[in-house]
Amino acid sequence: MNTSNGRKIIYPFDEWQIKETEFNIGTNYRNETIFTTANGYMGMRGNLEEGYSGPENTTFNAVYINGFYEEYDIDYPEGGYGLAQKGQAMVKVADARMVKLMIDDEPLDLLKGKIRSYERILHMKKGTVERNFTWESPGGRIVDVSIKRMVSLTRPHLAFIFFSVVPVNFDGQLKFISLINGDIQNSRYDKKDVEKDVRVGAGIEGKVFRTIKTVADNTMGFMVQETNRSGFKLACAVEHKISCGLDHSVLTEAKGDMVRVDITVKASKGKCYNLSKYISYYTSRDDVENIEESAINEVSRAKQDGIKVMEDEQKNFLEAFWDDADIVVEGDAAAEQGIRYSLFSLLQSAGRDKKTGIAAKGLTGEGYGGQYFWDTEIYMLPFFIYTRPETAKNLLLQRYRTLDAARARALELGHKGALFPWRTIDGPECSAYFPAGTAQYHINADIVYAIKQYVKATQDQEFLYNFGAEIIFETARFWQDLGSYILLKGNKFCINCVTGPDEYTALVDNNAYTNYMAKMNLEYAVEVAKKIKMERPQLYAALASKIGLKDEEICRWEKAARNMYLPFSEELGIIPQDDSFLYKKKIDIDLIPEDQFPLLLHWHYLNIYRHQLCKQPDVLLLMLLMREKFTPEEIKKNYDYYEPITTHDSSLSPAVFSILAKEIGYDSKAYKYFIQTARMDLDDYNGNTKDGIHAAGMGGTWLAAVFGFGGMKVGDGELCFSPKLPVHWDSMTFKVRYRGRKLLVKVQKSDISFTLMEGDPLKIRCLEEEMFLEKGAMVKKVYISGGHKKCTTAE
Ligand code: BGC
Numbered sequence: 076m077n078t079s080n081g082r083k084i085i086y087p088f089d090e091w092q093i094k095e096t097e098f099n100i101g102t103n104y105r106n107e108t109i110f111t112t113a114n115g116y117m118g119m120r121g122n123l124e125e126g127y128s129g130p131e132n133t134t135f136n137a138v139y140i141n142g143f144y145e146e147y148d149i150d151y152p153e154g155g156y157g158l159a160q161k162g163q164a165m166v167k168v169a170d171a172r173m174v175k176l177m178i179d180d181e182p183l184d185l186l187k188g189k190i191r192s193y194e195r196i197l198h199m200k201k202g203t204v205e206r207n208f209t210w211e212s213p214g215g216r217i218v219d220v221s222i223k224r225m226v227s228l229t230r231p232h233l234a235f236i237f238f239s240v241v242p243v244n245f246d247g248q249l250k251f252i253s254l255i256n257g258d259i260q261n262s263r264y265d266k267k268d269v270e271k272d273v274r275v276g277a278g279i280e281g282k283v284f285r286t287i288k289t290v291a292d293n294t295m296g297f298m299v300q301e302t303n304r305s306g307f308k309l310a311c312a313v314e315h316k317i318s319c320g321l322d323h324s325v326l327t328e329a330k331g332d333m334v335r336v337d338i339t340v341k342a343s344k345g346k347c348y349n350l351s352k353y354i355s356y357y358t359s360r361d362d363v364e365n366i367e368e369s370a371i372n373e374v375s376r377a378k379q380d381g382i383k384v385m386e387d388e389q390k391n392f393l394e395a396f397w398d399d400a401d402i403v404v405e406g407d408a409a410a411e412q413g414i415r416y417s418l419f420s421l422l423q424s425a426g427r428d429k430k431t432g433i434a435a436k437g438l439t440g441e442g443y444g445g446q447y448f449w450d451t452e453i454y455m456l457p458f459f460i461y462t463r464p465e466t467a468k469n470l471l472l473q474r475y476r477t478l479d480a481a482r483a484r485a486l487e488l489g490h491k492g493a494l495f496p497w498r499t500i501d502g503p504e505c506s507a508y509f510p511a512g513t514a515q516y517h518i519n520a521d522i523v524y525a526i527k528q529y530v531k532a533t534q535d536q537e538f539l540y541n542f543g544a545e546i547i548f549e550t551a552r553f554w555q556d557l558g559s560y561i562l563l564k565g566n567k568f569c570i571n572c573v574t575g576p577d578e579y580t581a582l583v584d585n586n587a588y589t590n591y592m593a594k595m596n597l598e599y600a601v602e603v604a605k606k607i608k609m610e611r612p613q614l615y616a617a618l619a620s621k622i623g624l625k626d627e628e629i630c631r632w633e634k635a636a637r638n639m640y641l642p643f644s645e646e647l648g649i650i651p652q653d654d655s656f657l658y659k660k661k662i663d664i665d666l667i668p669e670d671q672f673p674l675l676l677h678w679h680y681l682n683i684y685r686h687q688l689c690k691q692p693d694v695l696l697l698m699l700l701m702r703e704k705f706t707p708e709e710i711k712k713n714y715d716y717y718e719p720i721t722t723h724d725s726s727l728s729p730a731v732f733s734i735l736a737k738e739i740g741y742d743s744k745a746y747k748y749f750i751q752t753a754r755m756d757l758d759d760y761n762g763n764t765k766d767g768i769h770a771a772g773m774g775g776t777w778l779a780a781v782f783g784f785g786g787m788k789v790g791d792g793e794l795c796f797s798p799k800l801p802v803h804w805d806s807m808t809f810k811v812r813y814r815g816r817k818l819l820v821k822v823q824k825s826d827i828s829f830t831l832m833e834g835d836p837l838k839i840r841c842l843e844e845e846m847f848l849e850k851g852a853m854v855k856k857v858y859i860s861g862g863h864k865k866c867t868t869a870e
Contacts, residue, residue: 086757088408093416093757095195098185098208100129104765107135109756110197110204111439111768112224113423115431116141116231117356118438121195121204124174124222124236125183135765137167139438139445142431143358144500145261145283146304149507157488159507163500164279165434165445169257169298169311169332171354172224174238177250181212183220188212199419200397202228202389209243217243228396229388231428232361232373236352237382242342250339251350255298255311257286257332284309288367289334291327295374296334299367308359312370314378316351353377360430396422399810399817400462402780406805413753414780417773420756421458424770427465429472433770440767446498446505447473448771449518449576452525453700454727455774460525461781461811464533471529474522475542477502478549485553488513492552495519510581510680514574516557519550520592524700527599531789534814540614544603548624551600551632554593558635567640575652577693578725579674579683583653587642588697595701597636604629649713650694662686664722673724673761689717691725692732699731699782702738703790711739726755730775734783737799746801749779781809785822789813795840796829798822798858813837818848828855 085102086093086109095106110121118139127134144163151158176183185193191209198205203225211217219241226234240249261279284300287308297312317323317338326337340348355373357366377385400418404411424437432447433455451470459467474495480502481493488494496504497512506512526543529535558570564585570593575586604624607615618624644651651657671677674688695717698705714735723729733748753776756764781787784807786797794813800806800822808821816834821827831837831848839846841856848854 085759086412088412090408090411091199091415093197093199093412096193098190098193098195100133100186103127103129103133104135105759106195108439108764108767110195111423111437112202112204112226112234113438114226114228114231115423115425115427115438117226117234118423119172119224119226119234120439122172123185123206124172124224124238125176125185126173128184128186135440136170137441138170138172138356139165139441140168140309140356140358141165141426141434141438141445142360142500143168143307143309144305144445145279145302147279149505151507157513158509159496159504159513161503162444162505162507163305163446163503164505165441165500166261166279166283166302167259167441168309168356169255169259169284169300171255171311171313171352171356172234172236173252173254173256174222174236174350174352175252175254176220176238176240177248177252178212178216178218178242179214179245179247181214181216183210183212183218185210191217199415200390200393201386202226202393203386216245216247219243225385225389226423227385227389228392228422230373230377230385232355232357232370233377233385234354235377235382235385236354238350238352239347240342240349241347242344244344246343248339249342249348250337253313253315253336253338253350253352255289255296255313255334257284257289257298257300257311257334258282259284284332286332289329289331291329291334291336293327294325294336294338295371296327296329296336297367297371298329298332298334308366310357310366310370312355312367312374314353314374316353316378316381318349318351351378351382361428396463399812400458401809402777403808404780404804404806406803407801410750410753410804413750413757414776416757417753417776418458420768420770420773421455421777424768425455425459425466425470426473427469429469430476432470432473435770436767437770440765442766443498444500444505446500448498449515449521450727450771450774452521453696454730454771454778456525457528457782458774458777460529460532461813464529464535464812467529468533468535468538471522471526471538472542475546478546482549485549490553491556492554493519493546493549494553495522495550511574511578514572514582515576515578516553516570516573517575517586517589517592519553520589520596523547523550523596523599524592527595528789531792532813536610539603540607540611544607544618545622547596547600547603548618548622551597552624552628554597555628555631555635558593558639560638561640564640566638568635568638569640575693576696576727577652577689577691579688579690579722580652580656580693581680581684583655585640585642586653586693587650588652588693590639590641591697591701594636594639594641597632597639601629601633601636647716649716650697652689652693652717656687659685659687661720662688664688664720672722674722675724687720689721691723691728692717692721695735696731699734702788707739710735714739714741723751726752726761726769726772727775729755730772730779730783733775733779737783737786742799742802745783749776749783749801752776752779780807781811785809785820787811787820790840793838793840794818796820796827797842798827800824826855826857828853830854 107121120137145166189211193208195206206222221239223237288299294315323340328335353374355370357369363369434445435443481495485494497506561569571584574581575588729748729751737745755772788795806823817832819830830853836849
């Protein structure tokens with residue numbers, strides 16, 4: 076069977092599992108990404124516990140902590156005022172996953188001897204990765220090995236490894252060598268590779284940690300390290316439990332950058348020998364007094380509780396997660412697996428501590444430096460808003476936390492208000508290429524758009540008043556300062572010299588996406604200011620005084636929004652991407668040889684910028700985000716114009732095309748783009764899954780299912796649905812949280828039903844008709860594809 080990109084299927088379709096059926100050097104690197112275990116705080120790539128002796132370019136060993144970064148200088152041979160000077164990159168931390176196994180005098184090594192059977196499974200219900208294999212050593216000793224790894228979703232600082240060995244044909248000695256390896260070299264990538272492909276890493280080289288302390292005490296060990304430049308501390312503790320009978324000895328050692336616990340067992344044929352290794356990380360970015368003590372306490376508590384307790388916690392957590400987040404598709408196993416892997420990966424990637432966000436590659440790789448982009452607000456947040464609003468809020472609070480840095484950046488660039496960085500971990504702009512970095516001012520409005528969606532869906536006024544409003548005002552202030560009234564444009568408010576979402580077009584005037592979004596930002600600021608002033612005058616007075624906000628300024632926002640220049644081409648009847656876009660040479664991308672893609676790696680930017688070429692949707696994304704403003708005819712006209720000139724060189728692209736294609740009746744395209752985003756990493760669509768997942772595309776998967784095939788829209792506070800399933804799907808069922816309610820939606824070939832599971836009665840709109848939902852009762856609407864029958868039944 077073939078995958079969505081026509082290659083041989085990599086992982087057998089399975090609803091709740093991702094399975095590797097044979098061990099292979101050629102696929103090892105990619106599988107390290109796919110089998111990452113993470114919990115939003117830490118991420119462990121799927122490297123083998125016992126070690127890997129294959130060639131260096133077939134593996135990338137890493138444990139990450141979200142938001143734990145080292146600083147680096149950004150070097151510009153020719154400098155310029157206001158260019159970002161210092162970068163922040165998520166770095167690999169001390170590796171506590173290692174448990175080598177000596178079988179008498181032979182090390183377990185899958186690249187030697189003979190693998191008699193092998194499987195590795197990611198269980199998305201259990202939240203574990205398990206490897207089961209039978210291996211015969213070069214000396215003929217056969218062992219059954221089973222290794223389970225879990226990164227706890229309920230205890231953010233904790234992971235465990237459960238290592239189990241059965242000698243099949245011998246009596247002898249087994250020695251588990253458990254390590255914390257603090258000798259971590261950051262980026263073994265050739266710097267030139269990183270310069271060529273920014274999607275691979277951040278270019279931090281060498282060793283960034285100094286070891287401050289190592290201790291080994293019987294079965295426990297720990298290490299404290301400090302980064303050279305950012306000055307962060309990290310504590311890593313491990314504790315072990317052996318369940319191999321009494322006949323074992325323990326030897327521990329702490330030296331240099333290494334902590335080692337050796338457990339030796341006299342083993343008999345047919346008996347099972349188990350080692351549990353508990354691992355904890357804390358860093359000085361966490362809110363605890365003593366990171367050392369916290370890590371030690373964490374592993375001691377885990378050892379006391381044992382594996383079973385933690386597995387149950389994990390299962391319960393995931394049961395609740397799937398109960399909120401799952402999308403059940405009947406009739407398409409490939410889609411089902413892709414959707415679940417996407418949602419599971421989003422869960423694994425999202426910071427939940429108000430300090431961390433979602434890195435472009437989650438916690439699976441260090442491409443894009445582990446930094447946060449607009450990917451979070453525009454592509455991933457909707458999933459959390461409608462399934463786990465608390466996580467959405469925490470992600471937005473992470474932005475609030477960096478508001479001071481955004482104010483400082485605006486000031487540095489000579490502007491009022493706040494300018495959020497295009498890419499960052501902890502606040503400062505880290506983008507070294509300003510035309511596709513700082514110039515993407517739209518990030519400001521993207522954040523505000525996300526706040527607006529969050530507030531609309533949750534009615535969390537306290538968040539709006541105490542945090543959201545300040546961001547909304549400071550960004551409105553920025554837009555008002557950035558733009559100007561241009562006489563020859565009818566004295567309209569223009570925003571010049573910006574880059575929109577499409578990174579194949581840069582530094583242009585009046586990018587439509589930016590102008591529409593800035594207008595929304597300004598209008599929302601006016602609306603929110605009026606609302607708070609009326610509802611909470613004291614709070615408003617305090618905020619206004621904090622940021623020096625006067626009524627005249629709000630009038631200026633109103634005026635700028637009213638007069639915003641919104642480009643439209645009368646000749647073509649479409650929205651031009653910007654003032655100059657339609658005057659560039661058109662190019663037939665079908666004539667560009669396959670091996671030239673992605674263009675960013677093969678063409679000079681000037682040659683890209685000179686053409687009507689899009690890396691990703693820009694006008695079309697605008698139409699998706701503001702669907703209420705555009706008719707299907709308008710969407711179709713723009714879709715037909717922009718689709719043929721879009722290369723989809725960005726993984727953010729297909730989801731948007733899928734949703735809009737469904738909207739305008741391009742059904743087979745809707746599915747083609749959907750499956751591309753849903754299985755982007757499982758089918759290794761872009762051939763770079765090894766460097767990490769495409770987290771934004773995974774958020775796009777949820778969008779394309781729920782906003783696309785489910786046709787969900789949130790108009791002026793009213794939930795609306797206009798579904799249409801791919802022809803071969805029997806049904807799609809999903810749940811949404813909305814204003815304190817939980818709603819179950821089931822779309823079938825000819826009807827759609829809604830069940831209000833939690834909360835007060837709710838009025839929704841389905842296919843233009845109002846429907847009233849009450850708790851517990853299912854309401855069904857019959858429709859026929861392409862239209863709908865007026866027939867509503869309550870059961
Ligand atoms: C895309 C950006 C995105 C970044 C990180 C780039 O390739 O063009 O829109 O924010 O990747 O995912």
